[in-house]
Amino acid sequence: MTPSGLCIIGSGYSAAALLLHLEARGAKMDGVTVIGPQALGTGQAFGCVNDDFRLNVRAELMQVWPDDPGHFANWAATNIAGDREADTDVGAFYRRRDFASYIASEIRARPALASLPHIKASAVNISASGDGWDIELDDGSTTGASRIVLATGNPPPVWPFREQIADTPSLVRVPWLGDWPENIDGGARIVVIGSGLTALDAIHTLRHRQHHGRITLVAPDGMLPPVQTGWRDADALEWPQDVRASGFLKFMRDTVGDIPWEDTEWQRRFESLRYHISAAWQRLDAADQGRLMRRFGWLWSLARFRAGPQAFGSAQMLLDTGQLDIVTDMVTGITTTSDGVHEVGLATGARFSADAVINCSGAGRDPLITRILDNGTAARHQTVRHRPAMTSELALIRAD
Ligand SMILES: Cc1cc2nc3c(=O)[nH]c(=O)nc-3n(C[C@H](O)[C@H](O)[C@H](O)COP(=O)(O)OP(=O)(O)OC[C@H]3O[C@@H](n4cnc5c(N)ncnc54)[C@H](O)[C@@H]3O)c2cc1C
Structure with missing residues (x-):
């Protein structure tokens, strides 16, 4: 299979945001392909059809363009009519599908993106092929790429017990x-x-x-x-550089203090931590990451939402x-x-x-990532074995 260029696997928000930013930086779009079953920019979160399902953050925090943080809020104020429930005391919380419409309008406004090849299928396997990669699709076909971005997002939930049961309307x-x-x-x-x-x-x-x-x-x-409060002015905090798990935890604890999490000030401080938490997390060694995930993963899942x-x-x-x-x-x-x-x-x-x-028990396991870990295309995380190992730039590491 001849590698065709960059292939983005997944067609949700991450894929759309990546493409918008590549285009804004003047990147050439020839040879870019998107693979994913849904319309670009929708995904599991924003592809919903239910008008009662709303964004869980106020409009100005839904930022595609960090240099223009109010871009979605301004678009929504002009383009969304008749949503009387959106406005609250702590900001406007629009319907999730309206955010998908916004992303679609951003894509439509850029001809180089609107005409990108989009293969409406799911990737089921990736294997090395010469200087590039072969991507097997669930329709039985194979496509090639010289580079791949994995943007598969939130895997669909499974029942939270071993014996899986068939889906029915109830x-x-x-x-x-x-x-x-x-x-x-x-x-x-x-x-x-x-x-x-x-x-x-x-x-x-x-x-x-x-x-x-x-x-x-x-x-x-x-x-x-x-519930979200109307916190403002959460400036990005610099994380300490060389810390182990205990230092990571201490920095978080010292920052949020003893304030209850329903409090506006707790939420503001927590948001200040979040800007650079990914980079700080990537600097921890794998054993420390595993230790923190095992002991505090449940608390992180509660606190961040x-x-x-x-x-x-x-x-x-x-x-x-x-x-x-x-x-x-x-x-x-x-x-x-x-x-x-x-x-x-x-x-x-x-x-x-x-x-x-x-x-409502949360995301399942990503079948594509599971497959490429099982077949050795990508290396496993040293301690959290069902996850891939990654560099500090979030690149996967080849198993060989
Ligand atoms: C129910 C829900 C509600 C959310 N609400 C909000 C919110 O209000 N505000 C907010 O900021 N964040 C919200 N989030 C977090 C949200 O997931 C992210 O903000 C954002 O949607 C992540 O985008 P993504 O592209 O990484 O993932 P997703 O949106 O999950 O998109 C991934 C896409 O990849 C496709 N895909 C998966 N596997 C393959 C494969 N093997 N081959 C090809 N395609 C594949 C999927 O079908 C999907 O279309 C929500 C998440 C969920 C699950």
Whole structure:
């Protein structure tokens, strides 16, 4: 296979943002190809079809152009009409699909990008071939590239227990696109697995649809993410250069202090840390990364996400009326009776009968990355073995 140039695998936001910035720097677009099943710039987050699913940050934080941070907010103010729910006390939180429309308009405005070859397929394998790479696609064809950018993003969720079950309209394994609520009866007893942002999206859309059945949310920590406050002026903090895991953690702790995370000042300080956290993380050695992930990965997952006010408000309202319950436990399996009732088993031995189960347990494992680690195309991370090893510039490392 003759390498054709740069191939971007994945057609979500990262692919679109990369292309926009390459074009803005005057890069030649000949020989650039995008591979991905969805329209460029949509992906798992913004390709959703549900108007209740909103951005979880205010408009001016959705920045494609760091030199013009208000670009999306200005576009939205001009181009989005009739979204009366967007404005809140702490900023405008638009629908996720509106952000996809914005990215599409940015692409359309640049002829070199609008006409790029886009192969609407998924890559299933990558192997070395001469000076380049062969990319196998799920339609059975193969294409070549001299360089590849992996922009495969968030892998679709799997059920958070070993015995996987078939998807049905009432067993929703992948809720991200929001195409499931219309299949669920308004009085259905619903179990939501997980208590993160996707769970809040699910609850928000159910409330909007006047769902009147009982909703039980099951999560190991039993905590909802904090709601976004109107923090401002989060200036980028410089991280210490040569620290181990303990120094990394101490710097974070010292920065956020003892303030609760619902507080505007906590959120401002946390955001100051985030600008350069990736670079600081890449400077840690693999053993320290593994140690931090094992001990504090769960806390990082909770702390870095904050809910939009609309979704958070819905959850609060349903908790107040008693329609929503939060159970601190872990789902260990689901069986379905002959009359279609789902029996949801929990780690403590408790069981819930549900008419529908929505899996909001987070991203699964990336099948392409798993494949190239298994077949030795890419080297594994030394301690977190299901992840690839990367250089400080986020390049994969060849296994050989
Ligand atoms: C449900 C959800 C909501 C989110 N909401 C927000 C938000 O409001 N604000 C925010 O800033 N961030 C949000 N995020 C974070 C968000 O993921 C990132 O901001 C951004 O969407 C990441 O873009 P991406 O291109 O890396 O990944 P994705 O958006 O996941 O796109 C990856 C694309 O690659 C494709 N792909 C995957 N594997 C292959 C393959 N083997 N071959 C070809 N194509 C492949 C996928 O189909 C997908 O189209 C959200 C994430 C999720 C999951």
